[in-house]
Amino acid sequence: MKKYFILSIVLAGLTTSLAAQERQITLEEIWGGAFGTEGMDVLHSMKNGKQYSILNMDRKSRVISVDKYDYNTLEKVETIVSTENLDGIAYFTSYEFSDDESKVLLATDVESVYRHSRLGIYYMYDIQEKKTQKIADHKIQEPTFSPDGKKVAFVFNNNIYIKDLMSGETSQITDDGEKNKIINGVTDWVYEEEFAFVRAFEWNADGTHLAYIRFDESKVPEFSMDVYGNALYPVQQEFKYPKAGESNAEVSLFVYDLESGNSQQVGLKNAYYIPRIKWTNDPDILSAQVLNRHQNNLELFFYHVDEAKAEVVLHEEDKAYIDITDNLTFLDDNSFIWTSEQDGYNHIYHYGKNGKLIRQVTRGPWEVTTYYGYDSKTGRIFYQSVENGSINRDVYAVKLNGKKKQRLSVAEGTNSATFSSDFSYFINAYSSASVPPRYTLNDAQKGKELKEIVNNDALLEKLGGYKLSQKEFSTIHINGYDLNMWMIKPSGFDPDKEYPLFMFQYSGPGSQQVANRWGGANDYWYQMLAEQGYIVACVDGRGTGFKGADFKKMTYQELGKYEVEDQIAVARQLGEEPYIDADRIGIWGWSYGGFMSSNCILKGNDVFKMAIAVAPVTNWRFYDTIYTERYMRTPQENASGYDDNSPINHVDKLKGAYLLVHGTADDNVHVQNTMRMIEALVQANKQFDWAIYPDKNHGIYGGNTRLHLYTKMTNFIKENL
The missing domain is CATH 3.40.50.1820 (Alpha/Beta hydrolase fold, catalytic domain)
Known part of the structure; x- marks a missing residue:
């Protein structure tokens, strides 16, 4: 031993x-x-790469705000939105910016559906005008800004809607949604739990089209649970749950054209599962990952909207199974980053826009555990791996050509990074068996620690x-x-x-x-x-x-x-x-x-x-x-x-x-x-x-x-x- x-x-x-x-x-x-332990709230890196925002709550006044901070000084720059100045909104629990950061979606009265899914009342707050607009009068799912920030798509009662924030009008995109039968735009129970995503719709780059997945659960067996509660009689919760060997939902992919108001079904061969969809940087090309039932045959399709044609650009097979990730990243020329276990370990690959392999970026008898992103200015990929031992995690950078690999984290233990949008800084979250979580601001060029943000020294002292x-x-x-x-x-x-x-x-x-x-x-x-x-x-x-x-x-x-x-x-x-x-x-x-x-x-x-x-x-x-x-x-x-x-x-x-x-x-x-x-x-x-x-x-x-x-x-x- x-x-x-x-x-x-x-x-x-x-x-x-x-x-x-x-x-x-x-x-x-x-x-x-x-x-x-003391930690850091989930932060949003502002587009300028120099500032970030955090959701804060003043426990004494109960005021909730989204505040902007400077990476370099860690000092608060301004308050973007606060419940002090919001009429009729006493609190919100999450926020999401539009692409240009001129508007923000605020979530209130949120309730869980399953592990990842939520229902809530949402408001749009216009930062410049300092005005709010309610997205819907009822609880909705997955509201998402269009790229120009002028519209919000969301799901209500298994149907997709689009609200025009300029006119205030809401259009219904699908009309066949029905509980325990048809779902449009959000995933069914088993997709949510096992493929780990809920929103099953995506805007294209210029906001002219909306891609979405439709789930037909008609043939899926139904499961029921008694909920006892406090009433005289319990109630039953019924939902579709496909047990091993039983029928899954039949899935299909559609692209909705906002100008014509029509949806076109995407022809995908062997599409038993569609675990991911993502638009490329080209607004006319949609990518879709397709799996067979055994999950050992994966095809990456590119669908050309203008030609209504789908082609396979990447195909992987495995004797056992293939894991699905969110690592697919499209570069400016529509070439893409992909992670795969094809050489026996999980590594990063670079493919051309036609699906032809350009190079394997990382290699060795160790695993890439997290892919953080690609910096087009420096040509560097940032990732986390177990190269320093399978029980440890470190943050690394490497050139797109696989050269000049650099370890950015120093301390032995578990390091994970949250990068600024321009990849000039990262916040390193570190802990080990002997050191409780510690958060530091680091320079992304060499990994140098610039300053400490949060530590748990008080907990260590207490535990002493x-x-x-x-x-x-x-x-x-x-x-x-x-x-x-x-x-x-x-x-x-x-x-x-x-x-x-x-x-x-x-x-x-x-x-x-x-x-x-x-x-x-x-x-x-x-x-x-x-x-x-x-x-x-x-x-x-x-x-x-x-x-x-x-x-x-x-x-x-x-x-x-x-x-x-x-x-x-x-x-x-x-x-x-x-x-x-x-x-x-x-x-x-x-x-x-x-x-x-x-x-x-x-x-x-x-x-x-x-x-x-x-x-x-x-x-x-x-x-x-x-x-x-x-x-x-x-x-x-x-x-x-x-x-x-x-x-x-x-x-x-x-x-x-x-x-x-x-x-x-x-x-x-x-x-x-x-x-x-x-x-x-x-x-x-x-x-x-x-x-x-x-x-x-x-x-x-x-x-x-x-x-x-x-x-x-x-x-x-x-x-x-």
Whole structure:
């Protein structure tokens, strides 16, 4: 076991009294927000590249404003809009500028629909005239300025509308929208969740055309959830949810001509999924990415509006699957930047406007993790990668020709950048296992730090008064691979004693839990458990991310096989350490992690004494098409892959203590998974514990919910490990 250490929050060099060091973390503190970090609000870089805007709220006066700041001085320059001066608008929660930054959309009374989608009342504020205009009298979705800022397109009741801000008139573009049947301009549930976008319409460069995707959900099976609420009778929420192997929405692409008022359907061959559309810099050319159902055949189409003709300019195939990103970037000459795993690692490529490869820009046995953009003035591409180790992240720049690569971040850990619009500055967000988030202004030319914006030194000082442990990073050799691992031991660790081991994992395809970054609430929970005598560990096994495509895609068609084998083997190997009690090993996880922990206590019943599964998938036949089939193909094609690795089919193997937790309003991993697992356990006459949280979604939060859940899990660990 190769080992290296990154000292955690306790070893930050702070000195405190012995009495203060005896203080231990409590669940009430964790879920009461005692250890929250200071951050930066999402900022908008102004077009001049020298200034940025931030949404601010004065907690005393309750005044909300959009304020402009100078990058160089970080000083406030002016207030763009404030509720102090807005008649009838008491608050707003987000803002979005028009392209010329003369107008801004303000969102009020926003409510969530699903994970990414929102409904709200929106206003346009004219910065020069200092006047507001309501976009619609009812809640709408995804309002978006036209390029000239004179119109706003939006979706209401599954139809697309365009409001003319000059005349105040609103035109209806589609008229066939109907709940649970036809959707225009926004995505259905499964696209939103798995392709991670909501707005399915795009303005072209000169605002003469609007492209949009139409979803026909008529053949998609409907799912229903009871919402209990506080009324005498519960209500049912019904929505279309395609489970693995079932029918998806039929998608089609249209281009609406504002002058003629007509929509033209785009002819796309093999368009089972249309996960992205984007206009090129040429207002007459629309790009569309098209996937087959297996998601291993991707075609990039260019649609020429004037000729009503679509052509394939790029084609990729993979033996397993192809991930969709937002990295497609068109340059001034309509050549484009593209990221791909075609050489075995995720890298940046430059293609001509005809789809011919010009060059591979980055290369090496490491992954590009984020693409930030291209600066046409300097000819440089900015990106984030794991070149400095798969648990770290750094910011880099490289010329379009692949030369003069430069590392712009310095500190080892996790660095991410937010660039000014002209790429002259970037705000670097940095953290590590020992350093909480720190935000600095940096020069983009060489990465030089110009000044600190935000730090969390006060949190470090506060944590110096607690009894905390170091987080040890290492690798452990399992099943032929060196897997990344972290471990937290009690602060008074004695190598001559035996400790119970509590393992955490997620293990989903392409995921990562072992990373050199500041932890969240769960890390404080692990610290609390460590001080109560447990060793806590986490290992990223086969199928996780940032070690190349082969490592990630090894679990293809066998979700829950190799990942489970790795976690069982890790537990066995760690159990051989003299300081770990091999008879007291437990494991827990949430969502995919709950699927894993369930499998581990069943298939590894001679290794794990207890397991906790929160919101788990218990049978992949219950989960959605896009995610599940990407990794498993359909149940009709791969029945054994589904059934051999689903916990629900192995309940007879249960020996240890098992806690099953779910929220009844989980629209993602339905409570059906847990209910069917319970019935299988009952019929196998297996004793277990379970907890159901009424009207809670996949996150299981709200009020005291998280405190209650973690109290239950902590007590379960103490009683059974």
